[in-house]
Amino acid sequence: MKKNVYLLIFIALLFGLALWQIVPFEKKLLGPNGLTLGLDLRGGSQLLYRADLSKKDPDTSDEVALSAVVEKIQRRVNEYGAAEPVIQRMGVDRILVQLPGEKDINRAISLIGETGQLYFVEQKLDENGEPELDEEGNWVFSDEPAKAENEDGKLKALTGEYLKRAYQDIDPYKGAVVVIEWTSEGAYLFEKITEANLYKPLAIVIDKEIISKPIVQSIISAGTPGRIEGNFTIDEAKNLTIQLNSGALDVPLELIDQRDVDASLGADSIKKSVLAAEIGLILLLLFMILYYRLPGLIACLSLLIYGVILAAIFKIFSANLTLTLPGIAAAILSLGMAVDANVLIFERMKEELRAGRSLGLAVETGFNRAWTAIRDSNITTFIACIVLFWLGGTFGAFMVRGFALTLFVGVALSMFTAIVITRTFLRFIVRSRLFIDIKAYGVEK
């Protein structure tokens, strides 16, 4: 009896704590520090990339190359100013980028996905030292980055690696331009390269695409910033600046899955699932009370506690648990499963009562006998959840992951609800001798 009282106090405390976490709903549950809603519920853009690890520097491991890419994407996204971005590695070579609330998926794509590799190429010359021309009479440029000897006499290609910083500027005649400042070694190389190409065109290449091909008018001595003009729009110039500053991505990325959801659709989804949950719940509770009578009522009470604790878990772990639409479905489904554990126990109890056992004994035997079935059946559900979670990770399906994780948490909590909460309440009712007629337990005499 004493143990039971302690348990009751524990449940009351737990319930109070959970309630305190989520009430009032508008402020705590749905407020800024409340639930983390998935992109399908709040709107936003999601991009999934595959890194081409075959193109990485052979001296580094896959691990290092991918982490470096993730870090650089992080920097780009931060400079871009997205709110609460999520950038994470998935599986061996996937990178998931989520930008909640972001409407312009095109800009996000051009910002993140480009490797941002900067270098210069020189004009190709034929055997006579004359500039080579293609059929249309245009200059032809070399495929190799322009190189120069550094102060130590080593031949180096001038790339974005030597960049100190890049910033955007507006030229009254050329529009948006990107200004680049070199590190001291970069500036030295730049001077050498401009010297070698004086009065000749020198193309600026970003991501293997020639951005502009200005003619070198003077030797650009160390310390003078260079300028890239490419008929940019302001947005393009800004993106380029961000890319150059974050450093070139170590490996090229392929965009394999892109998604954006309008916030209004998410709001609709929430409304609909709340309605569905209400209807489902009412049917469930009605059934439990009509069929199982007093224990059914107790089960409803523990289901209520279950719901509150589940919501509180989602709030407390909002950094790790994201609520998605399939997640909500899983939460509602896990309610059905929470009922299952109760049903198993009550059916067992009824059997024991029919067999003529006393109420107290029937409650205890009911729980003990039902336990193995509850355990074994829920463990199989856990196995399914774990496999689903893994599956979701392999192709970045946040829908599948959300479902699996929520179902797992829900089923685990439902076991606790049935085994601890319902049992404690039932023991309390039985021992208080408030209801001794076994009709109240759904058994006909």
Place this chain on the structure above:
Amino acid sequence: MIDFMRNKQWFFLFSAIAMVISIIALAVFGLKPGIDFTGGTSMTLRFNPQVSQEDLRQELMTFGHAEVIIQSSGDDFLLRMKEIAPSEREELISVLEEDLNAEVMVRDYNTISPSIATETAKSAGIAVMIASVAMLFYIAWAFRRMPNPFRWGTCAIIALIHNIVFVAGIFSILGKTTNIEIDALFLTGVLTIVGYSINNTVVVFDRIRENIVKGISPDFAITVNSSLLETLGRSLNTSLTTICVILALFLFGGATIHNFMLVLLIGLLAGTYSSLFIAGPMLVVWEKKEWRQMFSGLSFSRKSTQ
């Protein structure tokens, strides 16, 4: 009182017919793979003012997307078509706005590259297999004190495969008749059914295990039958409550999870049936080595059980 054992031939026959139909449907129609498995674009568009589905189809055809599948859902149109890049999408939207003289709102847009899609299908197949094997081992372990625990596991897995094939068969027919496509959520549903139907079977098996330990009858068939009867109330009640919930989500939960809930609904019904009429009876047949008797018994069912 229901005698599950006496009528088991008919249950098996019924399931066998359902299986054959499902397998034929799968072989003939196949499953209609969605963009998760083929690559492509899906979009949810809303027009203001509303336009007709036919006009929209006409527009998309002139835009070079004759393959588009359009479904209307409330005020929205769901479009599924070959891959279109975000830049191409802007172009499409402005063409639509101009030609249909309506404001277009892209409520949802998803493009999946075909290169990843085949991988998805592969890992999905692996996932179902891993889940099944893991459960087979768990059940064999949970029932390790019984003679032949792997038979228990195998019977549970056969019931499980029965459910999956049935759901896939229904979706194959639905794919042919109503263009339902299977997507990542379909797989999620199938894996949930994997968990759920094993769950049901385990509850029945658990009771059989208990009754064997209690030694209620030397005849295994009678033990299984009483176990089925004893758990019948629980099985039906649990299924009923879960069906209530899923039905509510199916009817009111919105288009995104509509097909997902349909998978769960069908799977749940099949799961309830197979846990009662397939898994237990099959265990009896196996333990008593009644296979040969059963086939001859189909026509003389009365004689063979007397």
